[in-house]
Amino acid sequence: MKTRSLARTMLVLVALLSVQCLSAARSEAARVKEFDRSGKLVVVEKTGADLMPAYNIKNKQPENIYPVPRPPFSEGVFPCSQCHSYMKPNPKRRVLTDYHEEIVLHHAEGQRWCTDCHNLLNRDKLRLVSGELIDFSESYRLCGQCHGDKFRDWKVGVHGKRTGNWNGDKQYLLCVHCHNPHDPKFKPLKPLSPPERPGSARH
Ligand code: HEC
Ligand code: HEC
Ligand code: HEC
Ligand code: HEC
Numbered sequence: 001m002k003t004r005s006l007a008r009t010m011l012v013l014v015a016l017l018s019v020q021c022l023s024a025a026r027s028e029a030a031r032v033k034e035f036d037r038s039g040k041l042v043v044v045e046k047t048g049a050d051l052m053p054a055y056n057i058k059n060k061q062p063e064n065i066y067p068v069p070r071p072p073f074s075e076g077v078f079p080c081s082q083c084h085s086y087m088k089p090n091p092k093r094r095v096l097t098d099y100h101e102e103i104v105l106h107h108a109e110g111q112r113w114c115t116d117c118h119n120l121l122n123r124d125k126l127r128l129v130s131g132e133l134i135d136f137s138e139s140y141r142l143c144g145q146c147h148g149d150k151f152r153d154w155k156v157g158v159h160g161k162r163t164g165n166w167n168g169d170k171q172y173l174l175c176v177h178c179h180n181p182h183d184p185k186f187k188p189l190k191p192l193s194p195p196e197r198p199g200s201a202r203h
Helices: 002-028 136-144 148-157
Strands: 030-033 041-046 163-164 170-173
Touching: 041 163
Parallel strands: none
Antiparallel strands: 030 041, 163 170
């Protein structure tokens, strides 16, 4: 007798649970408009699972986890705040004479100035157009704002240099390991004189 009533209680429980599950699934379901194969607009019922976003390979990695070696700063220049935290920031476009004289902008210089990339108040950070401040180890995000095609190629290892396993640890070189951010265009190589033929050397 006892086991019968226990079984009945179980049955009721299972029934209750499945009703709950069904209604949960229904609450996520929705009627959506869609084009069918013949191109006609139809209303179809979709379940919660149907409506879940598809796995997107592009979103596999968040933007900021590309492992890179340390940025190629000149000796002693970083942190920038060792000088700049004691200086009044000067956003004025001008020829620098007291320091950084070697930096001459030749990178769409008509349209911008140092502080479009370097944050005026915290010189240890780079600045994106959105106003977001990023570390120098993420400078590829700065470049990627305008050179989206190269940035995409770089991420998949087509442009620049990526080492490591295709499915394991990878290391990327920063854009600035190869391009000078202030003057990024590669200079044409100076042609060398052809090798001399042995025996033709005149003495
Ligand atoms: C297109 C964006 C951009 C502009 C414009 C820009 N910089 Fe930079 N600058 C960078 C990036 C990125 C680095 C980081 C290079 C690295 O990681 O070694 C850098 C590095 C530097 C450094 C360190 C250089 C070194 O020798 O290691 C100094 C100093 C500097 N910038 C000053 C300036 C000044 C001054 C200006 C304006 C005349 C300027 N920058 C304009 C992006 C920019
Ligand atoms: C040894 C001190 C020193 C260090 C280190 C230094 N700066 Fe400067 N920086 C200066 C001086 C001095 C000036 C002003 C130059 C002038 O007005 O002719 C200047 C000017 C600038 C300017 C122009 C805007 C302004 O506020 O005058 C930028 C941008 C800049 N520095 C970026 C950097 C960055 C980025 C770094 C680090 C990568 C850095 N500096 C490291 C001394 C330094
Ligand atoms: C605000 C937009 C902008 C940002 C940010 C930017 N660039 Fe550029 N870049 C340009 C424009 C515009 C040109 C073409 C004009 C010129 O060369 O002066 C250019 C030219 C170049 C070139 C030369 C292409 C050629 O063959 O002439 C290279 C290489 C380059 N950028 C690399 C970089 C790197 C590396 C960074 C990051 C440190 C960067 N850019 C950040 C706008 C940008
Ligand atoms: C391992 C070195 C290396 C790295 C890292 C690298 N580049 Fe380049 N990049 C090159 C070379 C080499 C060229 C070809 C230069 C030429 O053809 O004159 C080039 C060309 C370019 C050009 C000009 C292309 C054109 O069509 O003329 C741009 C813009 C550029 N790179 C941006 C970037 C950006 C942005 C990054 C980082 C996301 C990056 N590069 C990383 C080496 C590199």
